[in-house]
Amino acid sequence: MCQHHPTPRALNHVPRFDASPAPLQIGVMMILPSLLALSCRPAPPTNPAFDEAAAFALSSFDEEDPVNLSFAIRAIQAQIVQDIDLDGSLLDRSRTPQTMSEQTAASFPEVPERDPGLCLPVSVAHMSAWPITDHVVVQQLADQRPIEPASKDKYDRIILAGADCWATRDCELLRTENPLIKDNSVMTLDYTLWKDLRWVDLGLPDPADVPEGEIAETTGENWAIVGRSWISESAQATQGGASIMQSYSVEVWLPQNNEQTLRMMALWSETQFEDGGGPGDDAVAGTTRYGIQGIFDAADDWIQDQD
Numbered sequence: 416m417c418q419h420h421p422t423p424r425a426l427n428h429v430p431r432f433d434a435s436p437a438p439l440q441i442g443v444m445m446i447l448p449s450l451l452a453l454s455c456r457p458a459p460p461t462n463p464a465f466d467e468a469a470a471f472a473l474s475s476f477d478e479e480d481p482v483n484l485s486f487a488i489r490a491i492q493a494q495i496v497q498d499i500d501l502d503g504s505l506l507d508r509s510r511t512p513q514t515m516s517e518q519t520a521a522s523f524p525e526v527p528e529r530d531p532g533l534c535l536p537v538s539v540a541h542m543s544a545w546p547i548t549d550h551v552v553v554q555q556l557a558d559q560r561p562i563e564p565a566s567k568d569k570y571d572r573i574i575l576a577g578a579d580c581w582a583t584r585d586c587e588l589l590r591t592e593n594p595l596i597k598d599n600s601v602m603t604l605d606y607t608l609w610k611d612l613r614w615v616d617l618g619l620p621d622p623a624d625v626p627e628g629e630i631a632e633t634t635g636e637n638w639a640i641v642g643r644s645w646i647s648e649s650a651q652a653t654q655g656g657a658s659i660m661q662s663y664s665v666e667v668w669l670p671q672n673n674e675q676t677l678r679m680m681a682l683w684s685e686t687q688f689e690d691g692g693g694p695g696d697d698a699v700a701g702t703t704r705y706g707i708q709g710i711f712d713a714a715d716d717w718i719q720d721q722d
Contacts, residue, residue, distance in 0.1 A: 465494040466513040469538075469681050473665055474522045476613065476643055481587070482631045485619040488639055492617075492669050495679055501542045509704050512536040515663060515683040524609070525647040527661045534661060534683035535696055537703045541711040543676040547640065549718045550668050550676055551582050554612055554642075559593065561717045564709040569605075570595040584638065587614045597650075602657040606650035612642040617669075640668040656689030680707050 468490035475483035500507045513536065520531035543550070553562055555578075559570040573592040580586035593608040618634030625631045643665050650659040662684040669677040686699060694702075 465491065465498065465510065465538075468494060469512060469665055470516070470519045472641060472667075473519050473643060473663075476522065476611070476641065480625075480630045481613075481615055482619050482622050482625050484613070484641065485615050485617055486622050488615050488641055488667055488669070489617055491667055491679065492639075492677065495540050495677065499540050501540060501677070505539065505704055505708055508540045510538045510540075511700075512538050512681050512683070520661075520663060523643065523645045523663060526645055526663070527647070527649050529649075529661045529685065531661065531663070531683065533685045534663065535685065535700055535703070536681070536683045537700050537707065538679065538681035539704055539707040539711070540677070540679045541708065542671070543678055543711065543715050544674075545676060545715060545718045546674055547638075547668050547670045547676045549721075550640070550678075550714065552721075553714050553717060554589065554640075555582060559595070562710065562713040563595070564713055565597050565599055565706060566595045568596045568598060581612070581614070584614050588612070602652045604650045604659060605653055606646060606648070606659075608644055608646060608662075610642060610644040612640055615639050615641050637670065639670060640666075642666040642668075652689075658687045660685040660687050678711055680710070682707065 468487050472484060472487035472491065475487060478484065495501075499510070515531035515534045515536065517531055520526055555572070555574070556562070557572055559572050560566055560568075563570045571594050573594070575590040575592055577586050577589035581589040589612040591610045591612075593610055595606065595608060597604045597606075615638065616633045616635065617637040617639050619631045643663075645663050646659065646661065649661065652658045662682070664680060664682045666680045667678065669679075671677055682703065684703070
């Protein structure tokens with residue numbers, strides 16, 4: 416198993432991507448035959464600046480001083496706004512992140528002992544019509560089935576830390592354990608997903624502007640949420656011919672004028688099909704995109720139903 420031990424902030428190694436302000440759960444495998452024909456399209460383009468920002472966000476997630484994490488999330492927001500047509504089609508709002516590196520995979524607390532380079536990367540951006548405060552409620556639901564279309568029978572969220580303080584930002588971290596059943600046309604998986612969520616102040620200064628040994632002061636005016644999820648053990652199929660061998664994700668919820676929320680999920684997952692068969696990577700990536708969008712839509716629908 417890979418164990419992560421947070422290391423001190425090293426300002427000399429901050430990536431040089433553009434972080435100027437601008438005006439993922441396990442591999443989602445809803446591989447339905449009716450969607451396969453629509454999914455076999457060329458992979459969306461890559462974006463090196465986005466890739467660096469996402470990797471930096473994961474590597475700095477556990478740092479006590481959030482200045483690096485805030486810098487990375489601002490960079491992710493800038494790249495989404497600059498590079499993606501948020502009014503476009505699902506494919507227009509999708510990108511292909513870089514391959515998961517061993518260094519980035521090691522930033523997760525505990526993961527399967529596999530080559531993370533075998534994971535298929537997918538990311539999708541989405542503009543939710545609902546404010547971030549509504550999404551906070553969604554993330555604390557004990558029963559996550561209404562917002563997880565591929566887990567109709569079971570998706571429990573057990574809050575391990577932050578239950579009485581995270582929603583009000585009296586603490587930064589919400590740590591959860593999620594026993595669930597994922598069921599679709601090619602697999603039935605019963606496993607546990609781990610997910611952490613952290614409040615991030617987007618008003619913090621750039622890391623290079625904070626003297627070494629000091630912690631930046633919060634402004635408290637513009638708060639986003641960053642989440643990460645992973646599995647600590649491979650999820651072997653109890654029915655069907657596909658298993659999830661490893662999975663990693665990073666998600667962001669970015670407030671937009673206190674009315675909307677810009678969401679993004681980047682997902683890296685390795686699916687192993689029985690006898691080495693199964694659809695090609697383009698089909699798997701395409702249906703994964705549909706699955707991510709389904710999660711976004713389900714959350715929006717749930718919020719609307721409560722209004």
